[in-house]
Every structure is written in structure tokens, then in C-alpha cells.
Ligand SMILES: Nc1ncnc2c1ncn2[C@@H]1O[C@H](COP(=O)(O)OP(=O)(O)OP(=O)(O)O)[C@@H](O)[C@H]1O
């Protein structure tokens with residue numbers, strides 16, 4: 237194995253993380269939207285969200301990716317492998333985010349909404365200025381935790397034949413007839429990336445603990 | 453759509469994959485729960501060395517992606533002269549990975565246990581392993597039932613990754629049917645339905661055990 | 670003041686000598702002395718934060734004193750007879766089985782039924798015969814008036830019932846003495862009586878007890894001796910009628926005044 241191989245694996249890692257970050261960026265607001273649908277009990281749609289969350293929560297990313305990539309063309313929607321990967325990961329993370337946002341919404345003090353109304357704020361303004369910042373604050377630790385899990389599970393997209401971290405390592409292994417070293421490199425590289433997320437999560441948790449301490 | 457008819461005709465393929473998924477997940481869940489309890493003991497130990505060692509392991513597993521770990525074990529064990537089937541090396545990967553998660557959730561439940569009842573254990577002459585086994589772990593398990601249920605669902609989902617190292621589990625079976633008959637929609641929908649039913653069953657079980665546990669907390 | 674003859678002759682069950690304890694810079698106990706004779710009920714009184722709980726926990730070494738020593742029937746607790754080596758967990762555990770403890774918040778084991786709570790330590794720590802322990806446990810539950818709840822889990826009981834189970838659990842060990850840390854202060858007022866009644870019976874039957882309490886009426890009527898603590902020191906010690914009618918120090922007087930005002 238050469239330095240060039242390490243570089244190839246690194247590129248694979250960057251690719252996987254990029255796809256994963258794209259899904260996180262789309263999945264956050266999408267989850268919030270779904271959560272709002274449930275929270276405000278939009279008829280029919282909210283049942284839809286319940287089923288979606290329940291099914292996705294039970295679906296392995298690998299299986300979901302295969303379904304989206306191979307099955308959507310059957311109903312006339314043909315997605316490239318990259319798009320299929322982003323869609324899979326987005327659908328998956330958005331389902332978990334829905335539950336996190338919904339939890340934050342449900343624990344939101346109702347009087348605050350009412351007091352905002354008393355000041356004559358419109359619905360949209362009320363949400364943007366009063367509810368949303370606090371929602372982010374209370375949901376953040378769980379959201380970052382979900383991001384970490386998302387980044388960890390995104391090598392699943394290897395089943396779509398993309399040259400992500402997994403396939404990059406496989407290729408090197410196939411060429412050198414020694415698959416172990418490239419997978420060690422891949423594992424260490426990718427774990428370091430995940431570690432950044434884990435450390436961010438710890439930092440937030442520690443700050444929160446300090447805030448709680450200050451409040452007591 | 454006659455895709456589902458084809459899947460139905462090949463139900464033995466799907467069901468044997470499903471059986472493998474269940475077997476892998478069930479064994480992995482039980483073993484990683486038991487080993488996780490031991491690791492949780494190390495996380496809560498008085499000895500600093502034990503605590504540090506256990507924490508390093510748990511933290512490492514929080515960072516390692518399961519799929520790459522599965523590959524590493526799959527390719528790595530033979531180079532130590534250990535030959536085993538894909539199935540077994542997949543199972544080992546599931547256990548190695550999930551022990552850390554089980555340990556961490558048990559540790560959290562342990563840390564939240566009321567201090568007084570553990571103290572009562574000391575006052576009544578319990579110590580060491582017997583204190584942990586008889587006084588601490590039972591309420592820890594009861595308190596952790598919902599988290600253990602969630603982690604079991606996670607194990608089932610992790611097991612689908614093993615399709616990539618060619619373990620004949622549910623997703624692999626669905627893939628096999630799809631490549632033979634080109635019925636991707638029906639075969640993957642069927643697989644996901646089976647995953648979903650399993651999760652529902654686990655959640656129902658958790659709710660039931662949760663009721664039993666609630667009386668004992 | 671001379672103690673009654675029979676008390677002076679009764680053998681010493683537990684003695685604490687020069688016990689001191691601090692948490693960091695906070696000195697909680699200074700040079701505590703206490704002798705408990707067989708059949709005595711010693712009540713520890715004192716304002717909140719005076720170190721009563723800490724002292725009680727030092728008696729069975731749940732808290733390790735910084736200085737001084739504790740002797741149970743001639744055997745030193747915590748320190749090996751050979752010298753200043755602290756006992757290991759197993760040795761401490763063996764001694765603790767001889768000292769029963771009743772907790773402020775009951776501290777029952779939530780995963781065990783009432784009967785199992787009582788049987789747990791005799792069977793698994795003392796390794797006594799299961800059938801015999803069961804018979805005794807049932808008799809104890811009868812005695813504290815809670816036999817009908819034997820199969821229930823603690824979560825289903827009222828505070829008073831929990832505390833009576835706590836007492837039965839401690840008695841099942843056949844301890845040399847019982848320690849109580851404010852056994853009624855977590856109870857609703859109407860449930861205090863049922864627990865105190867059980868304790869009163871125990872005192873009458875000659876159980877040796879050390880009781881931390883804020884129940885002045887109980888201390889006055891039941892205690893063979895009261896010990897008054899303030900800021901981690903024993904300020905006064907003597908017969909209850911003496912202490913309650915003619916306290917010798919200002920601090921005790923203030924303390925009693927506050928209670929009689931309530
Ligand atoms: N584990 C501990 N760590 C630090 N300080 C402690 C600890 N336990 C007790 N203390 C301190 O020791 C002092 C005495 O506490 P203790 O609980 O013995 O008082 P007490 O007389 O039982 O009071 P109360 O009537 O409120 O129960 C207090 O200042 C308390 O803050």
C-alpha cells in the first residue's frame with residue numbers, strides 16, 4: 237500500500253462525509269417541518285408523518301438505499317447513485333430529527349406563546365423570534381447526537397456502488413491482495429472524523445451542565 | 453403488481469434470511485447486554501485503571517462506523533490465523549460494537565439509581581460482586597428497559613450492514629430475489645416490512661416489560 | 670447525675686472514642702464520645718447540619734472517620750486488630766451485618782417484594798437456611814403489622830408501611846444494635862405514629878438502639894439517654910427528664926425552645 241492509496245481512501249472518506257453532511261443540512265429543516273405538522277395536528281398529513289417515522293426508524297440504511305436506488309425507477313423516477321444516496325440518508329435522518337424536534341416542541345412552555353400573542357406578534361414572527369431560538373437550544377444536544385449516528389451509518393451508501401470510503405478501501409485491497417491495511421486506514425480515518433462530532437457533542441453537553449449548575 | 457407474487461413464491465428465501473437476521477440480532481443483543489453489564493461494572497469501578505480502560509473502549513466504539521468495523525473483523529481475524537464463516541465474523545462484529553452501547557446505557561441508568569438503596573446494600577453487609585449482582589443490577593436493568601429495546605432495534609438495523617460482507621441475512625435475501633427476478637420494489641418493500649414488524653414487536657415487548665418494571669422501581 | 674444501676678452494669682455494645690470527621694475544609698465532627706450499653710435507647714438530637722447523620726454513618730463505617738475509633742462488642746470496626754490497616758470490604762461487610770440500619774428515605778430494594786426485602790440479606794449475606802429465614806421474616810412482618818403486604822413491591826406502599834418494612838428488614842439480621850436516621854422525618858404527619866409505635870415496642874423489649882430524631886416526645890418518653898449535638902460536638906448528654914426539663918447549656922435551651930414553639 238502506497239501513500240497514494242491512503243490518499244484515495246481519504247478522498248473516499250471526504251466523499252462519504254460530504255453526502256452525509258448534505259443529508260444533515262436538508263434533514264434538519266425537513267424534520268422540523270414534519271414535527272410541526274404533527275405538533276399542530278394537521279389532518280391526514282400528521283398520520284402520514286407518524287407512519288413515515290415509524291417505518292424509517294425500523295429500516296436499515298442499507299435496505300432503504302437499495303429500495304430507493306433500485307425500486308424508484310420502477311415507478312418512473314430514476315435517480316443517480318449520488319442522488320439516491322442523499323435521498324436515503326436524508327429520509328433517514330429527517331425521521332429521527334422529527335422525533336427530536338417534536339419532543340422539544342412538546343416541552344415548550346405554552347404561556348410563552350400566549351404572552352407573545354399578547355404583544356400582538358404575528359404567527360410567523362412569534363415562531364421566528366420566540367419559539368425557534370429556544371427550540372434549537374433545547375433540541376441541540378439530541379440533534380448533534382443524531383448527526384453523529386448519521387455520519388457513522390453513512391458508509392451504508394457503499395451498496396449503491398459509489399466510490400465512498402468503503403469501496404475505496406476495497407479497491408486498494410483488491411489491487412494489493414491484502415485487504416486488511418486499507419481497512420485499518422479507512423477505519424482510523426473515518427473514526428477521527430466521527431470523533432470531531434462526538435467531541436462537539438461532549439462540549440455542548442458540558443456547557444449545558446455548567447448552565448444548569450449556574451441556574452441552581 | 454405481480455412482483456409481490458414472485459416474492460411470495462420465493463418466501464422461503466426471504467424467510468430464511470429473516471431467520472438469520474433474527475438469530476444474529478437476538479444472540480448479539482443477549483451477549484452484548486451481558487458483556488455490557490460487565491463493562492458497565494468497569495465503567496463504575498473504584499479502580500481508575502479499569503475505568504479508563506473501559507471508557508477508552510466505549511469512546512472508541514462511539515467513533516468507529518459499524519460497517520468498517522465489520523470489514524476489519526472479517527479481514528482481520530484470518531490474519532491472526534482465526535478462520536470463521538461470514539456469519540460468525542458478522543456476529544462478532546455486532547457484539548464487539550454493541551457491547552459499548554449497552555455498557556454506556558447501563559452506566560447511565562446506574563448513575564441515576566437512588567444512592568440510598570445501594571447504601572442500604574453496604575449497610576446490610578453486601579459488597580463486591582454480590583452487591584452489584586443482587587442490589588444494583590436488577591433495578592438498573594428495569595430502569596434501562598426502554599433503552600435496551602432501542603439498542604436492540606439498532607442491532608437489527610446494524611445487522612443489515614452485514615449484507616456487504618455477504619452474510620445471508622434479510623437484506624441479502626431481498627437482494628438475491630431482486631437480482632434473479634428483477635422485482636426490486638416488491639423484494640425491498642417486503643424486507644422493510646419484516647424489519648418494521650420486528651421493531652413493532654420489540655416495542656410492544658418493551659411496553660409490556662416496562663409495565664412490569666415500573667412496579668419495581 | 671448517676672445513671673440507673675442496671676444500665677451501668679449492662680455490657681457495652683458499641684463505643685465511639687474521639688471520632689472526628691471533615692469533608693474538605695468543613696469539619697463536621699470533633700472528638701465525639703459515645704457509649705451504648707445493651708438494652709439502651711440513645712437518642713441523638715441536634716439542629717440540622719450538626720453532624721448527626723454523619724456520626725451515625727461513622728458508627729458502621731459507611732463514612733470513614735478521620736480520627737478516633739469505634740468498638741462493637743470489643744472488636745474495633747474499620748481498623749484491623751493488628752494496627753492501623755483499614756479493613757477490606759469483606760471484613761467491613763461482615764461487621765456491618767451485626768449493625769442494623771433504618772434509613773430516612775427507607776432505602777428498600779425496589780426490585781424485591783416486601784418479604785424478599787426482609788429475607789435478602791439473611792439468605793445471601795448471612796447464608797442462613799432459607800426456610801428458617803422465611804418463617805422469621807413472616808413473623809417479623811406480622812410483628813410490625815404488615816404481614817398482608819408481604820407479596821407487594823415497595824412502590825405500592827405508603828411511607829409508614831415502607832418504614833415498618835425497613836425496620837423488619839433490619840431486625841431480620843438479628844443485629845447487636847439498630848441505628849435509625851430520622852426514621853419518621855420523610856413521613857406524612859399522620860403516618861409518624863405507626864412507626865414510632867413499633868420503635869417504642871422494640872425499646873421496651875430491650876433492643877439496643879441509637880436513634881437520630883426530631884421527635885422530641887419520642888425522645889422524652891422512650892430514650893434511656895439523650896445526646897445533644899451542635900456543630901459536630903457533643904454539648905450535653907444525660908437522662909431525658911433532666912435534658913428536657915433542666916438543660917444545662919444555652920444552646921440546648923435554644924434548641925428546645927424552637928421545638929416547643931412548633
Ligand atoms: N458526603 C458529604 N460531603 C460533603 N459534605 C457533607 C457530606 N455529608 C455531610 N456533609 C456536611 O456535613 C455537615 C453535617 O451533615 P449531617 O448530614 O451529618 O447533618 P445532620 O445533623 O444529619 O443534619 P439533618 O438534621 O439536616 O439531617 C453538613 O454541613 C453537610 O453539608
Ligand SMILES: [Mg+2]
Pocket residue numbers: 721722723850851
Ligand atoms: Mg441527617
